[in-house]
Amino acid sequence: MHTDVRIIARSGRTPLIRATGGLAVRQTGVDRVHLISTAATPLGGDHISVSVQVQAGARLHLHTVAATIALPARHETVSDAEWNLDVADDAELVVDPLPTIVAADADHRTRTHVHAASTARVTIGETVQIGRHTEGAGRWSGRLHVDIDRAAALRHRVELDRSRRALISRFVYPDPRPAAVSPTAVAARLDLRCGATLTTVVSASLTDANSALAAL
Numbered sequence: 001m002h003t004d005v006r007i008i009a010r011s012g013r014t015p016l017i018r019a020t021g022g023l024a025v026r027q028t029g030v031d032r033v034h035l036i037s038t039a040a041t042p043l044g045g046d047h048i049s050v051s052v053q054v055q056a057g058a059r060l061h062l063h064t065v066a067a068t069i070a071l072p073a074r075h076e077t078v079s080d081a082e083w084n085l086d087v088a089d090d091a092e093l094v095v096d097p098l099p100t101i102v103a104a105d106a107d108h109r110t111r112t113h114v115h116a117a118s119t120a121r122v123t124i125g126e127t128v129q130i131g132r133h134t135e136g137a138g139r140w141s142g143r144l145h146v147d148i149d150r151a152a153a154l155r156h157r158v159e160l161d162r163s164r165r166a167l168i169s170r171f172v173y174p175d176p177r178p179a180a181v182s183p184t185a186v187a188a189r190l191d192l193r194c195g196a197t198l199t200t201v202v203s204a205s206l207t208d209a210n211s212a213l214a215a216l
Contacts, residue, residue: 001021001022001039001041001043001045001046001047002020002021002046002047002049003019003020003021003022003023003041003046003047003048003049004018004019004020004021004049005018005019005023005025005035005048005049005050005051006018006019006051007025007033007050007051007052007053007060007062008052008053008055009031009052009053009054009055009058009059009060009091009093010055010058011055011056011057011058011091014027015027015033015060017033021039021041021048022037022038022039022040022041022042022046022048023035023036023037023038023041023048023050024036024037024038028063029061031058031059031060031061032060032061032062032063033060033061033062033063034062034063034064034065035050035062035063035064035065035097036064036065037065037066037068040071041079042068042070042071042079042080042081042108043070043071043072043073043076043079044071044072044073044074044075044076044077044078044079044106044107045073045075045076045078045079046079046080047079047080047081047082048079048080048081048082049081049082049084050081050082050083050084051083051084051085052083052084052085052086052093052095053086053088054085054086054087054088054091054092054093054120055088055091056088056089056090056091057088057089057090057091058088058091058092059091059092059093060092060093060094061094061096062093062094062095062096062097063096063097063098064097064098065098066098067098067099067100067101068097068098068099068100068101069100069101069103069132070100070101070102070103070106070108070138070140071103071106072103072104072105072106072107072138077105077106077107078107078108078109079106079107079108079109080108080109080110080111081108081109081110081111082110082111082112082113083095083110083111083112083113084113085112085113085114085115085116085122085124086115086116087114087115087116087117087120087121087122088117088120089117089119089120090117090119090120091117091120091121092120092121092122093116093120093121093122093123094122094123095123095124095125096123096125097125097126097127098127099127099128099129099206100126100127100128100129100140101128101129101131101132102128102129102130102131102138102139102140102160103131103132103135103138104131104132104135104137104138105138106138106139107138107139107140108138108139108140109140109141109142110126110140110141110142110143111142111143111145112124112126112142112143112144112145113145113147114144114145114146114147114171115147115150116146116147116148116149116173117148117149118148118149120173121173121174122146122171122172122173122196123170123171123172123173124144124169124170124171125168125169125170125171126142126144126167126168126169127167127168127169127206127209128140128142128160128166128167129165129166129205129206130160130161130162130164130165130166131165137161137162137165139159139160139161140159140160140161140167141157141158141159141160142157142158142159142167142169143155143156143157144156144157144169144171144198146171146173146194146196148173148194148196151194153173153192153193153194153196154171154192154194154196154198156198158200158202160202164186164202164203165203165204165205166201166202166203166204166205166206166208166209167200167201167202167209168199168200168201168206168209168210168213169198169199169200169201170197170198170199170213171196171197171198171199172196172197172199173194173195173196173197174195174196175191175195175196175197176195177189177191177197178191179191179197180216182201182212182215182216184212184215185201185203185208185211185212185215186201186202186203186212187199187200187201187202187203187209187212187213187215187216188200188216189216199213199216201213201216
């Protein structure tokens with residue numbers, strides 16, 4: 001299945017929304033929308049494309065109503081999701097979906113591309129758990145590319161498998177907080193030269209990952 005979502009946030013006006021395939025979009029506040037599953041996706045072989053444009057001076061908070069479960073299909077295990085996010089001058093975008101759960105034998109891959117103006121405000125969150133309760137491992141990989149005023153600000157890639165089962169990632173621009181590293185967990189907040197921070201926590205479970213995140 002191919003799922004295509006297009007959202008244009010406009011200052012002082014309701015966002016323009018178009019969605020086909022396995023996701024729908026519902027406006028849940030003045031500047032807030034939620035993605036809603038209308039079919040079982042992503043299955044192996046599925047492709048999800050989400051494009052968001054936040055025009056100058058506009059705000060948009062994008063969430064999901066439930067966790068995303070990536071499942072293998074009978075003859076295909078790989079599914080993928082691509083997010084293209086454009087944030088204009090003095091605009092704000094927050095993307096904070098509920099966790100993605102990658103079921104046994106599934107292989108889910110995400111790619112997120114952010115193009116932001118230097119005066120924009122951007123928060124991108126990603127939370128992943130490999131396997132449901134007592135379930136064997138799947139695989140997940142994610143790439144986050146960020147450009148600020150057309151200059152490369154971040155190129156980041158993470159993989160999860162049987163040995164590393166949970167991830168919390170947060171990119172925040174701008175963010176004046178200093179760098180921090182956990183002495184007891186695989187968790188760090190990096191301060192980037194562009195004035196942003198990237199926080200990454202990798203752990204055996206989301207419960208442990210959330211505890212490490214809170215301690216940074």
